[in-house]
Amino acid sequence: MSNESNVLNSVLSETLKVIRDTSADGDSKLVPEDYSNVLNSVVGETLQLIRDTAAKGEWKLVPEEHGVVTYVGQGIARVKGLPHVESEELVQFEGNALGIAFNLDPDEVGVVLLDESTMIESGSQVRRTNRVLDVPVGESLLGRVVDPVGRPLDDIGPLNAQRRALVECDAPAIMDRAPVDVPLATGTKVVDALIPVGRGQRELILGDRQTGKTALAVDCVLNQKDKNVICVYCAIGQRSSSVAGVIADLRKRQAMPYSIVVVAGGDAPPGLQYTAPYAAMAMGEYFMRQGRDALVIFDDLSCHARAYRELSLLLRRPPGRESFPGDIFYIHSRLLERSTHLRKELGGGSLTALPIVATEEQNISAYIPTNLISITDGQIYLTPGLFQKGILPAVDVGKSVSRVGGEAQLAAYRAVAGDLRLFYSQFEELEVFSRFGSRLDERTRRTLARGRAVREALKQAQYDPLSPSEQIVVLLSATEGLFDDIPSERVAEASARLRQLLPERLPSLLESIEANQKLTASEREAVVKLAREVIHSVWTPPSQ
Numbered sequence: 034m035s036n037e038s039n040v041l042n043s044v045l046s047e048t049l050k051v052i053r054d055t056s057a058d059g060d061s062k063l064v065p066e067d068y069s070n071v072l073n074s075v076v077g078e079t080l081q082l083i084r085d086t087a088a089k090g091e092w093k094l095v096p097e098e099h100g101v102v103t104y105v106g107q108g109i110a111r112v113k114g115l116p117h118v119e120s121e122e123l124v125q126f127e128g129n130a131l132g133i134a135f136n137l138d139p140d141e142v143g144v145v146l147l148d149e150s151t152m153i154e155s156g157s158q159v160r161r162t163n164r165v166l167d168v169p170v171g172e173s174l175l176g177r178v179v180d181p182v183g184r185p186l187d188d189i190g191p192l193n194a195q196r197r198a199l200v201e202c203d204a205p206a207i208m209d210r211a212p213v214d215v216p217l218a219t220g221t222k223v224v225d226a227l228i229p230v231g232r233g234q235r236e237l238i239l240g241d242r243q244t245g246k247t248a249l250a251v252d253c254v255l256n257q258k259d260k261n262v263i264c265v266y267c268a269i270g271q272r273s274s275s276v277a278g279v280i281a282d283l284r285k286r287q288a289m290p291y292s293i294v295v296v297a298g299g300d301a302p303p304g305l306q307y308t309a310p311y312a313a314m315a316m317g318e319y320f321m322r323q324g325r326d327a328l329v330i331f332d333d334l335s336c337h338a339r340a341y342r343e344l345s346l347l348l349r350r351p352p353g354r355e356s357f358p359g360d361i362f363y364i365h366s367r368l369l370e371r372s373t374h375l376r377k378e379l380g381g382g383s384l385t386a387l388p389i390v391a392t393e394e395q396n397i398s399a400y401i402p403t404n405l406i407s408i409t410d411g412q413i414y415l416t417p418g419l420f421q422k423g424i425l426p427a428v429d430v431g432k433s434v435s436r437v438g439g440e441a442q443l444a445a446y447r448a449v450a451g452d453l454r455l456f457y458s459q460f461e462e463l464e465v466f467s468r469f470g471s472r473l474d475e476r477t478r479r480t481l482a483r484g485r486a487v488r489e490a491l492k493q494a495q496y497d498p499l500s501p502s503e504q505i506v507v508l509l510s511a512t513e514g515l516f517d518d519i520p521s522e523r524v525a526e527a528s529a530r531l532r533q534l535l536p537e538r539l540p541s542l543l544e545s546i547e548a549n550q551k552l553t554a555s556e557r558e559a560v561v562k563l564a565r566e567v568i569h570s571v572w573t574p575p576s577q
């Protein structure tokens with residue numbers, strides 16, 4: 034009935050307005066009796082319309098289930114009276130705050146809040162929504178900063194997304210997957226040469242606080258410019274200043290047009306932090322299913338695990354090791370299993386995941402890091418020791434590995450990377466031992482000099498990604514021993530000069546490397562010749 038009276042009211046006011054406007058024009062011949070005639074007929078017609086519709090049975094009674102909040106805590110609420118609510122269903126509180134039904138107990142429902150708990154009162158009503166959480170996906174998100182529910186956090190305006198996708202969905206079946214065979218160029222020499230990542234791979238970045246984890250991942254995003262890879266950066270539980278820094282870097286270096294930033298800051302409700310990586314994954318997945326390549330960065334999953342632990346403890350789930358709930362492994366594996374390379378018949382798209390995890394006191398065998406190491410296809414380990422020595426990026430080559438990316442690496446890398454890994458690990462060991470001995474034989478001395486030269490060549494500044502050919506030329510110069518005798522501070526200068534001269538002096542080499550061809554003997558010679566010339570121009574050996 035209330036609907037009927039609303040319709041009637043609006044019809045009446047519209048009609049009166051039309052009548053008044055007509056009489057105001059001056060050419061109206063309506064007198065007050067006509068007013069009531071017109072009104073009567075309009076009301077009659079409207080009522081008839083409403084009755085007809087009702088008679089056709091198009092008006093249905095939809096039962097709505099309402100519950101009552103019995104307890105509100107930091108990030109969770111308990112609700113009585115939603116007997117048919119389903120697991121993970123979205124529920125809505127008075128004032129439009131959202132929550133997810135997590136614990137379904139016989140007499141109450143434990144709800145994880147996606148909005149501040151201060152918006153919810155004990156005793157207020159909760160409504161079922163009959164749907165699970167979904168987020169807007171698609172092209173319109175590119176260049177945007179959103180929260181894990183898809184609400185814009187930037188000041189560009191509404192999203193206007195045409196499509197939505199479920200936040201949680203099944204990982205592609207094994208038969209839908211193809212081997213990883215296309216490289217994902219990170220632009221960082223030490224990674225691309227020694228720990229190569231392929232499109233569709235999951236590579237963990239782990240290390241202590243402030244060791245350059247975010248910097249490495251952001252550099253990878255910067256390197257995807259003009260490479261047709263969509264990047265999703267998902268910040269979970271990070272400091273606002275750090276997230277703002279990343280967004281500013283992406284904007285400044287023109288990476289936003291192909292990127293999406295999903296933010297659940299450290300001050301966001303734990304429920305939002307918990308859903309953030311799944312939402313980011315759903316956004317990346319959309320592009321994968323369109324046959325495109327996407328990269329998703331989770332910064333970082335230790336904060337995600339902590340947010341989940343907080344929720345679980347508040348919801349009184351039994352705590353296990355380090356107080357994490359029993360399904361902590363499952364929440365990360367079901368997330369990372371969604372990243373893959375799809376078969377050609379399904380579009381051949383890929384979704385690469387770079388989860389980040391923070392270690393404490395370099396303990397990579399702590400609970401969450403070991404879990405993630407076992408879920409991913411390899412790890413890039415950053416250490417504070419190397420960082421403090423200024424060896425940046427501070428990648429510990431000995432403890433880093435890529436289990437699938439080798440197949441995808443460009444053929445030309447084999448010329449430099451083949452023995453480099455082994456040599457470099459041996460050099461690091463030798464360096465530690467050589468500290469104790471004062472007299473070294475000539476062979477050891479040469480190995481140490483070569484190792485130091487390679488280490489210098491592997492160093493790389495932030496925001497300076499290199500193309501594969503630039504990387505190969507610099508590393509080849511180092512492994513051929515050309516940097517052995519020059520002072521280490523001159524290596525960076527020589528490398529920069531080499532990179533500068535490359536397009537002009539060896540254009541055919543660039544083409545063949547990009548075309549995934551092996552380096553021929555004559556190409557190697559040409560590189561060595563150019564490197565000699567460059568070294569000569571930046572440094573002359575002191576006369577004996």
Ligand SMILES: Nc1ncnc2c1ncn2[C@@H]1O[C@H](COP(=O)(O)OP(=O)(O)OP(=O)(O)O)[C@@H](O)[C@H]1O
Nearest residue numbers: 241242243244245246247248249425426493494495
């Ligand atoms: N290759 C590099 N060259 C120079 N500086 C770098 C390099 N990589 C990282 N840095 C600097 O190191 C600092 C720490 O980097 P970053 O914030 O990426 O570390 P993090 O491991 O993500 O830290 P947190 O644990 O706090 O998230 C930053 O100031 C960054 O600019």
Ligand SMILES: [Mg+2]
Nearest residue numbers: 246247248332
């Ligand atoms: Mg960081």
